[in-house]
Amino acid sequence: MSAVPEGDRFELLAAAGEVADGTLLLANTAARLLGLVVPAFADIATLDSISPGGELRRLGSRVDAPRGRDELEAALLRRRPLPDAPVGLPRAIVSSESQLLVSVTDADLHAIASSDEDFELLRALELRSALFIPLRARGRTVGALALGVGTSGRSYDEDDLRFAEVLSGRIALALDNATLSETVTGLERRLEATLTNLAEAVLVREAGGQIVFANSAAAGLLNLDSAQAATQATPQQLMELYDVFDENGRRLGLADLPSSRAGRGEDAGPLLVRNVIRATGDERWLLHKATPVFDPDGSLSLIVSVIEDLTEVKRAELAQRLLAEAGQELSSSLDYEHTLQRVAELTVPGLADWCAVAMRDGDLLAQVALAHVDVGKVARVRDFEARHPVHLGDPAGAAEVVRSGEAMLIPEITGELLAGAALTDEELALARELALRSVLIVPLAIADQAPIGALTLATAESGRRLGDTDLALAAELGRRAAIAVENARLYGELSAIATTLQRSLLPPDLPAMPGFRMASLYRAAGEQNEVGGDFYDVFEVPGGWMVVVGDVAGRGAEAAALTSLSRYTFRTAGKLLGDPIAALEQLNTALRESPALSLVSVCCVRLRTADGDAFADLVLAGHPPAYHVRRGSCRPVGVFAPFLGAYEHGGWEATTIKLDPGEQLILYTDGVIDTVGADERFGEERLARTLTDATGAADAVRRIEQALVEFAHGSQVDDTAVIAVERTARGVVETRAPGRGDAARVAPN
């Protein structure tokens, strides 16, 4: 008779089928299966799985015995069947055929046992009948089931063998499913653990585009509630949560991202994007990388995207670059309005969509710079601001920041905020048209000083929300801009002072001298504010005229003072005394009285007429010679003598020459002969050659100016003064007054 009644067999099969359908782990599955067959179909059962390599692994054992059950189960669990036993489990596996031992003999047990100890174990089971069933699934043997009866008094027959084979089909399936599921979940777990713990955000898309996996870093980076949220939305839906731009501010769509490009089979290199979360306005710099994964048949299976958060790095880099470039702009020019406009342009679109700079101008705040990527919008706002000047007393915005010196940040411009801001209808309309999201205003101020203006940054199109980092960067920018503006202003004032001073050092116009014609040239060196250096003067003295050119050693304020002193002292002394040497001695005494060594070189000439002839009495003090141009020749005139201010007695000597009509006397300062050329200085000889064929005073000056312009290499380093005196025909009274546009014109320019 069979070990299991007919009715119970169906229940057993159904129960085994349920186990096969479940998703139990392998160990649980084995326990459930063994629990089904013992004691219903066997007193003793063992279940083994077979790896693809052929190795047996005992999954469980079950014994139904009146005593020693646990020990027997443990011993059976440890038991390793003899691989080449002619009877039993190994035999069933190798032959892939079930075996039925209707009555188990000691000879059978000896054949099965691997040792005496094993034999004793088998004996202790008190087996009467045994069944050994190979378990087959998906075309291969995946395990084996051993069943035995004895203590219950049952024994197996052919009928039990057939039932066992049917049951084994279900058991094999359950076992195989559990094994597969365990392998897969093991892999998944390992993969998920790896991905989950990655700091980088990982998104996996199917070939069709749907996101099938996202780790928590990705959810965080993309501002999603959970990783599931990423897999529940379509990529397009996700994309709509953000405004995405490339580094140049160009808006990007889903199709531009590397994952999409990889999906289209395109070469998808890494792409750095500025990702602005629409809901919050938070900005992140994300580096997208995508790798396609292909199936064995070559078709695209998955696209793995790794998204790296480079926000900190990128912001630091942007800030550094902005400040560096702004610094360069701010120091490059003294035209601060132009400079501020350039700085404003540097901030868009990297830092903001809008940048405006306003400066205090009396009671108004004048907009001096405005930048946005769209020039049309700039024009629109400029137009508005031209019609609506901002008054310093205005209650809010830049006016308030300039008054208080406190920076202001409005991260989120809401409708209520606008409504409550006491704006005119037109202002409100403009604000809505521009769709500003976020705004910050920092004062343009140098430490402890009243702000001179304000710098405003605002976002609109990018949807970015400005924050404390932006505020700090803008404040630094504002501080630097303020310093640059102050410098430019100071410099402007200094230039104005310099120009005024310079003018005071030169005669406003050359006076009319009967019988003589004059022309002059004055070129101030380098930057305008370095006054000092050369002077010239022409004035009437008893019995004639005095003409003087002088050069003060040094530059700057001290030199300017010395120049002024020299000119007026010489003029006063000359007018009183009428004699050039006496006038020089007077100036020498004045210079000697100053505490520091004050040296002045001078070339002075007294022009006088006697019986219709003109004479020049010329004195040099530390000065190069004057030139006498006469009928196509040019010769130096003057006796060299010490500087004024060097010694108590200089021993200055006058040289007297007769100036016939058409002849010229050229006085100059060393700026002329020291002018730097490509490989030498202008020099006395070149000057003499330049003057040889001069036809008159104006021509002489024009020749010198032209020669210097052609010769000079690089910027002029010293002042240059030239006075040419020409003896005109008897009775002709003429003076060439210098002025702008003349061939011989007078600097300062």
Next chain:
Amino acid sequence: MGLSSHLTLDTRRLGDAAVVSVGGDIDLTAADAVESALDAARGQCTVLVLDLRAVGFMDTSGLRLVISCQQRAEADGYRFAVVPGSDKIRRLFEIAGFPQGHPLFAGAPTELAGGDGA
């Protein structure tokens, strides 16, 4: 400035003389450095020599410096001598009222060839 060459300063002792040899250009920007070198070299020597043989260009700032040194030497009772070197530099001294044979060029050690009346 195209022509301007880099200023070099070299100070050494020759017997009881301290010699400051200048190379390059002496203009407004270089004059202070030369003056500092002369001040530093003065020390305990009885003769302070300004060697201008390697100077390519000098303007009135250089002359002002020479006159300043000359006056200080006179006041403090030591000798100051200039070795002028090139014709251009000699010409400059000439214009400033220091013709050849002027005492300013006397007193430099004989090793400094080119010095007047050494």
